Amino acid sequence: MRILLYNPDNGVTRNFMPHLWMFLLQSLTPPGHEVILIDGNAQPMDEAQIAQYVRQHEIGLVGIGAMTRMIAKAYRIADAIRAVGVPVVMGGPHVTELADEALGRDGGPRHADAVALGEADDTWPVIVNDAARGELKEIYAPVDAAGKESKPSLKAYPTIPWDKIDLHQFNLLPKVVYPLLKKVGEGWGTFRIVPVESGRGCPYGCEFCTVTGFFGDSIRFRTNESVVNELLLLKARARKEKGQIAVFFIDDNFAINVKRTKSLLRDIIAAKAQVHWVAQISANLLRVEELCDLIAASGGKWVFIGMESIDPTNLKDVNKGFNKPGEYGAVLERLAKRNVYAITSFIFGMDNDTTGVAERTLEQVRTWPPGLPIFGLLTPLPATPLYKRLEAAGRLTRRKHWQEFIPFAMAHTPLKMSIEEAHAEVNYGWSHSYSAEALAQAVEALDDQPLGYRINIFLARLCFRGIYFPMLGKLAWLKVATENRRTIFKLIKEAVFGRKDRPARVAEGEELPGSEVQGEARA
Numbered sequence: 001m002r003i004l005l006y007n008p009d010n011g012v013t014r015n016f017m018p019h020l021w022m023f024l025l026q027s028l029t030p031p032g033h034e035v036i037l038i039d040g041n042a043q044p045m046d047e048a049q050i051a052q053y054v055r056q057h058e059i060g061l062v063g064i065g066a067m068t069r070m071i072a073k074a075y076r077i078a079d080a081i082r083a084v085g086v087p088v089v090m091g092g093p094h095v096t097e098l099a100d101e102a103l104g105r106d107g108g109p110r111h112a113d114a115v116a117l118g119e120a121d122d123t124w125p126v127i128v129n130d131a132a133r134g135e136l137k138e139i140y141a142p143v144d145a146a147g148k149e150s151k152p153s154l155k156a157y158p159t160i161p162w163d164k165i166d167l168h169q170f171n172l173l174p175k176v177v178y179p180l181l182k183k184v185g186e187g188w189g190t191f192r193i194v195p196v197e198s199g200r201g202c203p204y205g206c207e208f209c210t211v212t213g214f215f216g217d218s219i220r221f222r223t224n225e226s227v228v229n230e231l232l233l234l235k236a237r238a239r240k241e242k243g244q245i246a247v248f249f250i251d252d253n254f255a256i257n258v259k260r261t262k263s264l265l266r267d268i269i270a271a272k273a274q275v276h277w278v279a280q281i282s283a284n285l286l287r288v289e290e291l292c293d294l295i296a297a298s299g300g301k302w303v304f305i306g307m308e309s310i311d312p313t314n315l316k317d318v319n320k321g322f323n324k325p326g327e328y329g330a331v332l333e334r335l336a337k338r339n340v341y342a343i344t345s346f347i348f349g350m351d352n353d354t355t356g357v358a359e360r361t362l363e364q365v366r367t368w369p370p371g372l373p374i375f376g377l378l379t380p381l382p383a384t385p386l387y388k389r390l391e392a393a394g395r396l397t398r399r400k401h402w403q404e405f406i407p408f409a410m411a412h413t414p415l416k417m418s419i420e421e422a423h424a425e426v427n428y429g430w431s432h433s434y435s436a437e438a439l440a441q442a443v444e445a446l447d448d449q450p451l452g453y454r455i456n457i458f459l460a461r462l463c464f465r466g467i468y469f470p471m472l473g474k475l476a477w478l479k480v481a482t483e484n485r486r487t488i489f490k491l492i493k494e495a496v497f498g499r500k501d502r503p504a505r506v507a508e509g510e511e512l513p514g515s516e517v518q519g520e521a522r523a
């Protein structure tokens, strides 16, 4: 049977990296079947195109996975595929929570023939075999022999053949920046960010988050050896194609067990499996100096920190009181001292937020080392404690907001400001963090660092700008490049002619970011 795994585009940014579930399920497919992957972010298709594709390629089963924000698109695609007679199975966090919606049991139209609830590592082979026999069931739940919910242990994790997978659509480098990057060092023909998981689960149970409910509060880890081998495979690929590969450890809280994370990072270092990586780690776990040392030594470059708010009352309200805003600055300094920077994520529209929250937050952000601040709105995702609380209080303004996804739009009324005011706060946060002046300041703040670091933060800021300000297409990029021409010119000038007034902190021969990977590539 020929199987198509399809991930709908998110309609906003076109994601910067592929989704792991597709590669994982591909690796877990029983032998004898061909699996094709299409990520709508990289290969956009409308309903008619996908229906035609499925017919032309004689696909026997389509699997679709989607987050809540993409579910409306996913349903439309599923409808088009089912209309040409091909069965669709859906999985992922949204349909796990609202299986009845996907199966048309809630009074609405039916979109899927079958739904895979929760983690599908063990159920996927069963689904494929049932589909091949024409005996697809409606619901597949991960249960053990006694009918009790079971979670994959991750100890026997499949090998994802990263060395062979076609990743050409995920090269993040626009051709226009090649000359600039060549000056930084060899080996910049491609740049990809690849998702790798080292464990699953987070017990913290923040009110707005689906993770504790979905993965359970039981934390499971892969073996160090299996993670290290995956990194070595990726590193070999980068070397082969004279490019760069960075890894996004998609674990929800990469250092949830600090002892284990330190042991993994030590093993990565010992095996010389360092690649540049980014991971999500909550601020409280970054108090440990030794962990920060190991992060830097093992290739960690960016840490995503869910700061959410600088107001302890807000944090307590959403069950995230373990975040201590008073220590955010120190945590970021601790990382920056090791040349590790942070993606700092904030949520506006919380119950204790009042107008001016964006500027109050930015006042703090400006005192921290430069990073990538991002701003979102408190969103009641289905089945979260937040959704239940707001529903019970009659505060939801769009009960099924996912049926008509609008980016950066609230679905409930905050307590101390209006919905419009909350939207304006998010706009303020993005506008003031990603203007040409703000980008120039971020580059300036790393003035005592090698050029590579400044190019790195500039390009990262440009890309992150696209999360809020649509930058799809050459014209949009050209406009942004024009706005930022002074900074671009300054960086190019330094790349071409060098810099005479380099501050003392930059020692002769200091390593540029990427040099570990490049060094290996040349070896």
Ligand code: B12
Pocket: 010, 012, 013, 015, 016, 017, 018, 019, 020, 021, 024, 062, 063, 064, 065, 066, 067, 068, 069, 089, 090, 091, 092, 093, 094, 116, 118, 119, 120, 121, 124, 195, 197, 208, 209, 210, 211, 250, 251, 252, 376, 381, 382
């Ligand atoms: C990596 C990640 C991202 C990446 C992008 C996704 C990517 N390219 O990988 C980035 C950082 C960009 C991102 C952004 C966002 N994310 Co995110 N992200 C994740 C994260 C941490 C890991 C995803 C992952 O790969 N998991 C590991 C795989 C193996 O698990 P999985 O995807 O669930 O797949 C398993 C099952 O669900 C199932 N399955 C999944 N799909 C399918 C399909 C079929 C056919 C079958 C049979 C089974 C199946 O089988 C898999 C194996 O067991 C998850 C949390 C998490 N731990 O999953 C959040 C998560 C998916 N993100 C979430 C959210 C809310 C967001 C944002 C909206 C946040 C924001 N406010 O901006 C943005 C929106 C992104 C966008 N523009 O689309 C929510 C989604 C909840 C929901 N109900 O939709 C999650 C669950 C985290 C949370 N806080 O609750 N995210």
Ligand code: SF4
Pocket: 202, 203, 204, 205, 206, 209, 210, 211, 212, 252, 253, 282, 306
């Ligand atoms: S710490 Fe992060 S992953 Fe864990 S429950 Fe809170 S928001 Fe979700």
